[in-house]
Amino acid sequence: MTKAEKVNFTLETLDALYPEVPVPLDHRDPYTLLIAVLLSAQCTDERVNKITPILFAKADNPYDMVKLSVEEIQDIIRPCGLSPMKSKGIYGLSHILIDKYNGEVPADMEALESLPAVGHKTASVVLAQAFNIPAFPVDTHIHRLMYRWGFSNGKSVEQTEKDAKRLFPKDKWNLLHLQLVWYGRQYSPARGWNLELDIITSVIGRKTVINEYNKKKMLKK
Numbered sequence: 001m002t003k004a005e006k007v008n009f010t011l012e013t014l015d016a017l018y019p020e021v022p023v024p025l026d027h028r029d030p031y032t033l034l035i036a037v038l039l040s041a042q043c044t045d046e047r048v049n050k051i052t053p054i055l056f057a058k059a060d061n062p063y064d065m066v067k068l069s070v071e072e073i074q075d076i077i078r079p080c081g082l083s084p085m086k087s088k089g090i091y092g093l094s095h096i097l098i099d100k101y102n103g104e105v106p107a108d109m110e111a112l113e114s115l116p117a118v119g120h121k122t123a124s125v126v127l128a129q130a131f132n133i134p135a136f137p138v139d140t141h142i143h144r145l146m147y148r149w150g151f152s153n154g155k156s157v158e159q160t161e162k163d164a165k166r167l168f169p170k171d172k173w174n175l176l177h178l179q180l181v182w183y184g185r186q187y188s189p190a191r192g193w194n195l196e197l198d199i200i201t202s203v204i205g206r207k208t209v210i211n212e213y214n215k216k217k218m219l220k221k
Helices: 003-017 030-039 045-058 070-080 083-101 109-113 120-131 140-148 157-167 170-186 199-204 207-220
Strands: none
Touching (some): 003 170, 030 045, 030 083, 030 120, 045 070, 070 083, 109 120, 140 199, 157 170
16 A cells, blocks of 8 residues: 555544534534633543633633632642643633733634643644634654554654644645544543554554554463
8 A cells, every 4th residue: 555545544534434523622613612622631621621611600711711710620620630831821821812812712823822821732633623624733642643544753753743734635634634633532541452453554554553452362362
């Protein structure tokens, strides 16, 4: 299989499995998505979706958020982890959105990345999912899949993003990002991985990855 054939097989398989893909984080608008993605750092989407209704019942826009104290925000979001940093970020970015952007979330990568506690991945998710601007956010699932499939060397998420953008058509990026997240969770997880269910890896995966999997499987017998 050539690299182009592997890319086409991947796209066709993902389209067949996930013709439509829901955004994992519950949100109503760009601001609530921004906050939800910020909270998801080192936290599961499931847990974030349990916490955001509590937070958004008090403040679902920057004007109401700055009426809360950092301590009040931290008390609500504590189960998501990293609450000291995240609460200061939420409070700080809400002030900036009011002062610089009339309370609106900017649809611009540089502007988003300049906000407190907002990194490149968070900014990319907001651009892709809130504004439908082509971006390719790389999380742990996508980073793992790109390495297993031989599409990237696995050395850094930055390199994985560059490789993904080079390999896949730009008009596919936003949907593909979500398809890969769901595929990684369902068929190619870091733990409890079953290669027999992981059709894409079993067909196009790195030989070293597949051999390592088979060695571990043999040792368990």
